[in-house]
Amino acid sequence: MSIDLSQFIPTFLEESFEGIELMEASLLTLEQGDAETINAIFRAAHSVKGGAGTFGFNHVTEFTHLVETLLDEMRDGRRDISQKDIEILLNAVDCMRILIEAIRDESTYDESKIAATSKLLAATLNDRSPSDERIDEDIHESSIENLSEEAATTDLEPGLQRWSISFIPEHHLVQTGNDPLLLLNALRELGEMSVLANCNSIPSLTEFDGTELYISWNIILLTAVGKEDIAEVFEWVEDDCQLIISKDEQIDKQSLEITEMTNNVLSESVKEAESPASKIVENTGAENPKVASHAQAHKPKVESSSIRVGVDKVDSLINLVGELVITQSMLSELGNDFDTSKVERLNAGLEQLLQNTKELQESVMRIRMLPISFAFNRFPRLIHDLSKKMDKEIELLISGEQTELDKSVMEQIGDPLVHLVRNAVDHGIEATDVRVANGKPEKGTVSLDAYHQGGSIVIEIKDDGGGIDREAVLAKAKERGLIDESSSLNDAQVYDLLFEPGFSTAKEVSDISGRGVGMDVVKRNIQSLGGRIQIESELGLGSTFKVFLPLTLAILDGQLIKVGREVYIIPLITIVESLQTQESLINRTSGGMVLYRLREDNVPVIPIYKLFNIPAENKEIKNSLLVVVEADGQKVGLMVDDLLAQQQVVVKSLNDNYQQVEGISGATILGDGSVAMILDVPSMITMALKVAKTQQETHIMTEEAMH
Amino acid sequence: MSKILVVDDSNSIRDMVSFTLKSSGYQTVEAHDGQDGLSKAQMGAFDLVITDVNMPNMDGITLCQELRKLTSFQYTPILMLTTESSTDMKQRGKAAGATGWLVKPFNPEKLLATIKRVVR
Numbered sequence: 001m002s003i004d005l006s007q008f009i010p011t012f013l014e015e016s017f018e019g020i021e022l023m024e025a026s027l028l029t030l031e032q033g034d035a036e037t038i039n040a041i042f043r044a045a046h047s048v049k050g051g052a053g054t055f056g057f058n059h060v061t062e063f064t065h066l067v068e069t070l071l072d073e074m075r076d077g078r079r080d081i082s083q084k085d086i087e088i089l090l091n092a093v094d095c096m097r098i099l100i101e102a103i104r105d106e107s108t109y110d111e112s113k114i115a116a117t118s119k120l121l122a123a124t125l126n127d128r129s130p131s132d133e134r135i136d137e138d139i140h141e142s143s144i145e146n147l148s149e150e151a152a153t154t155d156l157e158p159g160l161q162r163w164s165i166s167f168i169p170e171h172h173l174v175q176t177g178n179d180p181l182l183l184l185n186a187l188r189e190l191g192e193m194s195v196l197a198n199c200n201s202i203p204s205l206t207e208f209d210g211t212e213l214y215i216s217w218n219i220i221l222l223t224a225v226g227k228e229d230i231a232e233v234f235e236w237v238e239d240d241c242q243l244i245i246s247k248d249e250q251i252d253k254q255s256l257e258i259t260e261m262t263n264n265v266l267s268e269s270v271k272e273a274e275s276p277a278s279k280i281v282e283n284t285g286a287e288n289p290k291v292a293s294h295a296q297a298h299k300p301k302v303e304s305s306s307i308r309v310g311v312d313k314v315d316s317l318i319n320l321v322g323e324l325v326i327t328q329s330m331l332s333e334l335g336n337d338f339d340t341s342k343v344e345r346l347n348a349g350l351e352q353l354l355q356n357t358k359e360l361q362e363s364v365m366r367i368r369m370l371p372i373s374f375a376f377n378r379f380p381r382l383i384h385d386l387s388k389k390m391d392k393e394i395e396l397l398i399s400g401e402q403t404e405l406d407k408s409v410m411e412q413i414g415d416p417l418v419h420l421v422r423n424a425v426d427h428g429i430e431a432t433d434v435r436v437a438n439g440k441p442e443k444g445t446v447s448l449d450a451y452h453q454g455g456s457i458v459i460e461i462k463d464d465g466g467g468i469d470r471e472a473v474l475a476k477a478k479e480r481g482l483i484d485e486s487s488s489l490n491d492a493q494v495y496d497l498l499f500e501p502g503f504s505t506a507k508e509v510s511d512i513s514g515r516g517v518g519m520d521v522v523k524r525n526i527q528s529l530g531g532r533i534q535i536e537s538e539l540g541l542g543s544t545f546k547v548f549l550p551l552t553l554a555i556l557d558g559q560l561i562k563v564g565r566e567v568y569i570i571p572l573i574t575i576v577e578s579l580q581t582q583e584s585l586i587n588r589t590s591g592g593m594v595l596y597r598l599r600e601d602n603v604p605v606i607p608i609y610k611l612f613n614i615p616a617e618n619k620e621i622k623n624s625l626l627v628v629v630e631a632d633g634q635k636v637g638l639m640v641d642d643l644l645a646q647q648q649v650v651v652k653s654l655n656d657n658y659q660q661v662e663g664i665s666g667a668t669i670l671g672d673g674s675v676a677m678i679l680d681v682p683s684m685i686t687m688a689l690k691v692a693k694t695q696q697e698t699h700i701m702t703e704e705a706m707h
Numbered sequence: 708m709s710k711i712l713v714v715d716d717s718n719s720i721r722d723m724v725s726f727t728l729k730s731s732g733y734q735t736v737e738a739h740d741g742q743d744g745l746s747k748a749q750m751g752a753f754d755l756v757i758t759d760v761n762m763p764n765m766d767g768i769t770l771c772q773e774l775r776k777l778t779s780f781q782y783t784p785i786l787m788l789t790t791e792s793s794t795d796m797k798q799r800g801k802a803a804g805a806t807g808w809l810v811k812p813f814n815p816e817k818l819l820a821t822i823k824r825v826v827r
Contacts, residue, residue: 177825
């Protein structure tokens with residue numbers, strides 16, 4: 001029988017990556033005497049090794065074995081936990097990742113790196129004598145294995161061998177869960193066998209203990225396998241019995257006969273022992289299917305995308321579906337013979353259906369949510385490596401790692417975050433001597449934080465470095481021709497220049513944050529996720545990069561509004577408030593822009609009908625409905641005809657179905673089957689600004705108007 | 708049909724062992740660590756327990772000791788899945804009441820051949 005193991009490989013890979021990540025994270029926090037952490041690291045390595053061996057990735061097993069041995073010594077206290085060893089282990093973890101990735105991608109890997117690290121590990125292990133023993137032992141073991149395999153095959157050539165086995169179990173043998181009958185059956189798989197049971201020591205009934213074993217056996221076995229294979233059958237009981245296995249010199253098949261039969265308990269097994277000798281050939285053939293299954297295991301087709309979900313989340317789903325079914329059956333029963341007297345019950349039922357659907361939707365969304373620690377986990381290592389490379393002492397503070405984020409958003413935000421963190425270390429944190437000269441602590445701090453704000457998630461990357469030099473940025477931008485000599489920009493606009501393609505303020509290009517390529521990509525990636533990035537910085541004190549991301553890309557809380565005959569959806573998170581305008585608060589600027597006084601702010605008014613050039617019922621700003629929205633720190637009032645319901649809508653991409661449209665981020669299908677556009681507030685603001693600009697050459701959007 | 712309890716914290720190994728056993732007509736129940744294994748064992752009788760050694764919450768050795776305290780598991784065969792083929796590990800297993808051990812890595816054929824020594 002052959003069992004295809006390849007179906008388990010994706011799980012193995014997923015598990016291995018988790019293990020590797022755990023090892024890495026734990027190694028970074030490992031301290032002398034922290035038994036729990038070292039145990040966890042050891043367990044992870046151990047699992048990777050075990051899995052790799054089982055699924056035929058022997059190169060991974062070999063490599064991980066060295067790691068495991070080193071960890072084992074640390075675990076047992078035979079070796080101190082030194083920084084040097086941790087570096088080596090971190091290096092080894094990288095190698096493990098390379099190996100596992102190569103399996104996943106079915107690609108090749110840098111063997112020299114692995115070999116070098118193996119050597120390093122082996123050398124480290126050799127530093128101490130106990131480790132030598134272990135390696136020797138292992139080498140010894142594997143060589144025995146090879147030898148015995150060879151022995152088995154060479155034995156096959158001359159033919160069968162007759163063995164005489166004396167098996168005298170201790171009385172307590174059956175209490176360990178071993179069953180001598182099954183052992184004898186297993187032995188019979190090896191060849192032709194005759195068994196003699198010795199019942200002499202069975203006591204009288206009064207002294208008889210049912211949990212004790214009183215029988216011993218003499219066995220003659222005609223087989224092609226070696227002594228090791230015979231002994232292996234008894235390996236679990238070797239301490240609980242006397243076992244003598246000796247070679248009978250006369251190789252004579254005829255002499256194999258059942259001489260005596262004293263125990264009828266064994267009659268069945270003896271009968272089967274008379275089966276033809278051809279069985280031996282079958283058996284030896286079946287002994288080596290290992291090779292075949294290894295070959296199969298090497299061609300995994302890996303399904304890359306899977307998600308691990310807590311059982312509680314699945315349980316709550318099942319629960320909800322159960323309730324949905326109850327509601328459904330109630331409603332369909334109601335419909336069987338319906339009359340007006342049942343309207344109330346129908347309404348109640350529909351209400352319940354609404355509730356069920358809502359909860360179901362929330363539960364399903366919850367399945368896609370993962371704690372952001374998945375994205376943050378790689379940073380301790382990154383900081384560790386960067387601080388070594390740059391020779392800067394850096395402390396990483398992580399908070400809010402339990403904040404949950406949609407899996408698809410998480411996957412795409414990883415790389416931009418890495419870039420921002422590298423940037424903070426490279427450009428943000430100053431060299432140690434500079435810090436000291438400025439009266440700052442030698443150790444720089446980079447902090448990562450994540451939290452929910454409204455319907456979005458905010459990720460902060462903060463450093464206590466030199467901050468952004470506004471003048472340097474301006475000078476560089478002018479030098480590069482990114483802005484006019486005469487431009488006057490506010491801080492936000494200046495910082496925004498950092499995201500321009502080809503911009504870099506570092507005096508010398510380092511290999512850490514690259515050549516300024518990247519920051520523009522970072523911004524683009526974040527924007528494509530429907531998010532935005534904002535910089536706050538104070539010269540000499542540090543900078544904060546804030547990334548705002550939507551919680552999920554699939555569903556949106558929306559406010560339905562009406563303009564003319566069209567229904568639009570404004571994302572609820574962008575809405576500050578909705579109000580009816582009062583004439584006294586309306587101001588018109590010289591540029592033809594209408595400003596509405598909202599407490600201390602002057603909010604520009606954008607009539608949607610004008611922007612999209614569509615008919616509207618109400619074109620008068622006076623007494624109109626204004627929805628005040630905020631994007632990129634900028635508030636605007638969207639003038640609408642009517643406010644309709646608030647509801648959650650499923651976002652359909654316009655890009656996929658049609659094409660990108662300015663001012664629109666997507667579309668959805670409403671309850672009545674009609675299509676409604678989802679407004680893209682930031683892009684509407686840009687549009688309105690452009691329109692205003694072309695209408696009037698002067699800059700209407702002065703700073704006063706904006707803030 | 709023999710009923711086997713498979714205890715391992717690694718999904719892939721557990722799936723593989725369970726799948727192999729099922730395809731040979733054994734009935735299996737899976738548990739993800741010693742603690743889980745113990746509570747599943749308390750809910751029913753088994754003909755064999757196969758357990759990993761290194762697991763979070765409760766390791767295989769402790770599980771074995773705990774199982775031996777239960778009347779229904781007093782003589783039930785318990786096999787340890789281990790990569791540590793050293794005598795030390797075997798002794799610890801035996802002392803805890805384990806019947807035998809399976810040294811990882813093993814392939815499905817080896818698994819099936821080996822468990823025949825303790826289960827029908």
